[in-house]
Amino acid sequence: MEGTEHFIMGDVACAEAAIASGCRFFAGYPITPATEIAERMAKRLPQVGGVYIQMEDEMASMAAVLGASWGGLKSMTATSGPGFSLMMENIGLGIVMEVPCVVVNVQRAGPSTGLPTLCAQGDMMQARWGSHGHYEIIALSASSPQELFDVTIKAFNLSEKYRLPVLIMTDEVVGHMAEKVIIPPSNRIEIYPRRITKLPPEEYLPYLPDEDMVAPMVGIGEGYHIHSTGLTHDKKGYPVISAPVQKEMIDRLVCKIRNNVDDIVEYQEIETADAEIIIVAYGISVRPAQKALELAREKGIKCGMLKLTTIWPFAEKKIIELASQVKGFVVPEINYGQISLEVERCSAGHAKTILVKHAGGAIFNPDEILEAVEKL
Amino acid sequence: MKYWRKPLDYEDIKIPRGKVSIIEDRCKGCSFCVEYCPRNVLEMSEYFNKKGYHIPYIKNPGDCVNCNFCEVICPEFAIYIEKLEE
Amino acid sequence: MKKQGDEELNGMPGRHPLSSLLREDRMPHIWCPGCDIGTVFSSCLTAIHESKIDYNNFAMVSGIGCTGRAAGYIKLDSFHTTHGRAIPFATGLKIAKPRMKIIVFSGDGDLFTIGGNHFIHAARRNIDLTVICVNNFTYGMTGGQVASTTPFNSKTSTTPQGNFEKPFNLPYMAAAAGAVYVSRWTTLHVRRLTGSIVEAFNKKGFSFIEVVSSCPTSFGRRNKLGSPLDIIQHFHKISVIQNGIHPKDANLDISKEIVVGKFVDTEAPTFFDLLEKIYPPEM
Numbered sequence: 001m002e003g004t005e006h007f008i009m010g011d012v013a014c015a016e017a018a019i020a021s022g023c024r025f026f027a028g029y030p031i032t033p034a035t036e037i038a039e040r041m042a043k044r045l046p047q048v049g050g051v052y053i054q055m056e057d058e059m060a061s062m063a064a065v066l067g068a069s070w071g072g073l074k075s076m077t078a079t080s081g082p083g084f085s086l087m088m089e090n091i092g093l094g095i096v097m098e099v100p101c102v103v104v105n106v107q108r109a110g111p112s113t114g115l116p117t118l119c120a121q122g123d124m125m126q127a128r129w130g131s132h133g134h135y136e137i138i139a140l141s142a143s144s145p146q147e148l149f150d151v152t153i154k155a156f157n158l159s160e161k162y163r164l165p166v167l168i169m170t171d172e173v174v175g176h177m178a179e180k181v182i183i184p185p186s187n188r189i190e191i192y193p194r195r196i197t198k199l200p201p202e203e204y205l206p207y208l209p210d211e212d213m214v215a216p217m218v219g220i221g222e223g224y225h226i227h228s229t230g231l232t233h234d235k236k237g238y239p240v241i242s243a244p245v246q247k248e249m250i251d252r253l254v255c256k257i258r259n260n261v262d263d264i265v266e267y268q269e270i271e272t273a274d275a276e277i278i279i280v281a282y283g284i285s286v287r288p289a290q291k292a293l294e295l296a297r298e299k300g301i302k303c304g305m306l307k308l309t310t311i312w313p314f315a316e317k318k319i320i321e322l323a324s325q326v327k328g329f330v331v332p333e334i335n336y337g338q339i340s341l342e343v344e345r346c347s348a349g350h351a352k353t354i355l356v357k358h359a360g361g362a363i364f365n366p367d368e369i370l371e372a373v374e375k376l
Numbered sequence: 377m378k379y380w381r382k383p384l385d386y387e388d389i390k391i392p393r394g395k396v397s398i399i400e401d402r403c404k405g406c407s408f409c410v411e412y413c414p415r416n417v418l419e420m421s422e423y424f425n426k427k428g429y430h431i432p433y434i435k436n437p438g439d440c441v442n443c444n445f446c447e448v449i450c451p452e453f454a455i456y457i458e459k460l461e462e
Numbered sequence: 463m464k465k466q467g468d469e470e471l472n473g474m475p476g477r478h479p480l481s482s483l484l485r486e487d488r489m490p491h492i493w494c495p496g497c498d499i500g501t502v503f504s505s506c507l508t509a510i511h512e513s514k515i516d517y518n519n520f521a522m523v524s525g526i527g528c529t530g531r532a533a534g535y536i537k538l539d540s541f542h543t544t545h546g547r548a549i550p551f552a553t554g555l556k557i558a559k560p561r562m563k564i565i566v567f568s569g570d571g572d573l574f575t576i577g578g579n580h581f582i583h584a585a586r587r588n589i590d591l592t593v594i595c596v597n598n599f600t601y602g603m604t605g606g607q608v609a610s611t612t613p614f615n616s617k618t619s620t621t622p623q624g625n626f627e628k629p630f631n632l633p634y635m636a637a638a639a640g641a642v643y644v645s646r647w648t649t650l651h652v653r654r655l656t657g658s659i660v661e662a663f664n665k666k667g668f669s670f671i672e673v674v675s676s677c678p679t680s681f682g683r684r685n686k687l688g689s690p691l692d693i694i695q696h697f698h699k700i701s702v703i704q705n706g707i708h709p710k711d712a713n714l715d716i717s718k719e720i721v722v723g724k725f726v727d728t729e730a731p732t733f734f735d736l737l738e739k740i741y742p743p744e745m
Contacts, residue, residue, distance in 0.1 A: 090544055
C-alpha cells in the first residue's frame with residue numbers, strides 16, 4: 001500500500017483518519033482510554049479549519065455532534081463504556097433524525113467504572129441495542145492501528161451513505177498500541193460525499209427516501225425550512241402520533257440497513273476453504289486467534305478464521321453458509337458471550353458454538369483459544 | 377372625544393382605523409383579546425366554533441384604532457387587524 | 463434572496479400577518495385554551511420579522527415539553543431534540559453555521575432542571591445563542607409535576623402537599639454563569655418582550671430571556687389560580703418593571719410580586735472571538 005509510514009497509536013490513527021475523511025467537528029469529553037483521540041483532534045482540527053469543543057458531558061457531546069452534522073460538518077465523538085451509556089439517548093435521536101456522524105467506543109472493562117485502563121469487549125450488544133426502541137445500527141471493529149485507520153474512513157463513508165450514526169467498537173489495547181500505520185495520500189482515500197437533494201424547496205420532503213431507502217439531506221438556512229424531530233414523524237418530518245406512521249417509519253429505518261446488508265457487511269476469511277473448525281474473532285482478539293490458528297494448523301487441525309470487520313449488522317449469511325460446512329465455531333471474546341450468541345443463533349444447530357470467555361482486563365493467550373479448538 | 381379647547385394639530389392627527397378579522401376555527405375562547413382591547417371593540421359571543429369554543433365577535437367594528445394588541449396577545453394566531461387606508 | 467423582513471406586518475384578507483413564518487397546515491396548535499406559550503411564540507415570530515434579518519438566517523431548536531412543541535410550528539429550519547439537550551445541539555449547529563441566528567425555545571423544566579448543566583456551560587462559553595425560556599413553574603406536558611422553578615409551597619402532582627424546595631432565580635443564574643443579555647417579562651408584556659427578543663438577536667453572545675407564563679390546566683388548577691384570564695390579570699397587578707437592577711433582586715413570587723425588565727446588557731468576548739484569537743484559522 002503506498003503512502004507515508006507512521007509509528008502511531010490506535011487512537012491517534014483514528015483521529016488522523018477522521019481528519020482525512022473530512023471530519024471538521026469533534027465534541028468530546030475526556031475518558032480513559034479514548035482521551036487521546038480528543039487530544040489529537042484538539043491539536044489537528046484548528047490546523048484544518050475545524051473546531052474542537054470539549055463539552056460538559058457525553059450527552060452534550062453527542063447532542064453537539066448531531067447539531068454540527070445538521071449544520072453540514074462531518075462530526076465525530078469518542079468515548080468508552082461509561083460515556084457510551086450516557087450517549088445512548090442521543091444516539092437514538094441520531095437514528096430517528098437520520099443524522100450522519102461517527103461515535104468511537106474504545107472499550108474498557110466494565111460494567112460501571114470497571115478497569116479504566118484495561119481492555120475488554122463487553123459493549124458489543126450494547127452497540128446493537130443500547131438505545132431504547134427497535135432500530136438498526138452499523139458498528140465496525142478493528143484489530144490494529146492500521147485497521148482502525150481504515151475502518152474510521154469506512155465509518156464516515158457508511159454514515160453519509162446510509163444517513164445514521166455509525167459506531168466504531170475498538171478496545172483499549174488497539175487504542176493505546178503503537179504500530180506502523182501507512183497513511184495513503186489524500187487522493188487515494190475514497191470519500192463518500194453527503195447526499196444533498198437536487199429538488200427545489202417546494203418539492204422536497206425531508207424523509208422521502210430514494211430507491212435505496214435513504215432520504216437526501218439539505219443545507220440548513222437555504223430556504224428548505226425543514227423540521228426534524230425525535231418524535232415519530234412522517235415524510236414531511238412532522239410528528240404524527242399514530243401506529244401506521246410508526247410502522248412506516250420503523251420499516252424504513254430497519255430496511256434501510258437490512259436491505260443493504262450485502263453492501264455494508266465486511267469480513268475476512270482466513271484458510272476457511274477446507275476448515276472443519278472456524279474461529280470467529282473481532283477486535284483485539286483477532287491477534288491471539290491468529291496465533292492459535294497457526295498452532296492448530298501445525299498440529300494438523302483443519303482450522304480457519306473468520307475475522308469480522310462489521311459487527312452490526314451481523315454477518316448472518318456467512319455464518320449460515322459456514323455452519324453447513326464446519327464441525328463448529330470457536331468464538332474468543334473478552335466478555336461472557338455476546339457475539340457468540342449471534343453465531344449460535346445463525347448456525348441454527350448445524351454447527352456447535354464454543355465460547356472462549358474472558359472477564360476483561362487482559363487479552364487472550366493463544367493457548368486458551370487453541371485448547372477450545374482442540375476440544376472440538 | 378370632548379376637548380376643553382381644540383388642539384393646535386387637530387387637523388393633522390389622523391386616528392388610524394383597522395378592520396378586525398377572526399379566524400374562527402383557531403380560537404380557543406381564552407378572551408384575552410376581549411379583555412385587553414382598549415376601545416372595547418370585541419365581546420365574547422354565545423356562538424360555538426367547530427371545536428366547541430365560544431369565540432369573540434366584533435361588537436363595535438368602527439372603533440378599532442389598529443393598535444394590534446389583540447393580534448399580538450392572541451396565543452392562537454386567530455385574530456388580526458388590517459389597516460384601513462383613509 | 464429577497465429579504466422577507468422588508469415588508470410591514472400587515473394583515474391581508476383571510477391571511478394572518480405572520481403566515482409566512484407559521485406552518486399553517488399544522489394549525490390549530492396543541493396548546494391548551496388560555497395557555498400563553500402561543501403568545502410568546504407569536505412574539506418571537508414578530509421579533510424575527512422586526513429584526514429585518516433574512517428569515518433564512520434563523521433556525522430554532524427546542525427540547526421536550528409543551529414549549530418545545532413550538533419548533534414544530536415555525537416555518538423555518540427547526541429541530542425538536544431530546545429532553546434538556548436543546549442547548550448543546552444548538553451549540554453544535556451554531557459552530558457549523560456561525561452566521562446563522564440560532565434560537566433555543568424551550569421550557570423551564572427542559573432548560574433548567576434536566577438541562578441546567580448545559581445552560582450554565584453555554585452561558586459560560588458566551589456562545590451566540592438566543593435562549594427564550596417560557597417559565598410556567600412546572601412540567602406541563604406530563605401533567606404538572608414539580609420543577610426547579612416551582613414556587614415554594616405550590617401544589618403539583620408530585621408534591622401534593624406543597625413544594626418544599628426553593629426555586630431557582632433564573633436571571634441571577636444566567637447572569638452569574640456569564641450571559642451578556644438577561645431579561646424577564648411576563649406574557650402580558652408582549653411588546654416589550656418582542657423588543658427584548660429583537661435586542662437579543664442583535665446581541666453578540668449568550669442572550670437569555672425568561673418569560674413568566676402559567677400552565678392554567680395543570681399548575682393553575684391545582685393552585686387555584688383561576689381561569690387563564692384571571693392569571694394574566696394577576697400578572698398585570700403584581701408585575702413591576704425595574705430595568706437595570708441586579709438580577710439577585712429580581713424577585714419572583716407569584717402571589718406577591720414579579721419583577722420584570724432588562725437586567726443585564728453587557729459586552730463580553732464570545733466563544734468565536736476567543737476561539738479565533740487563540741486558534742487563528744490557518745486555512
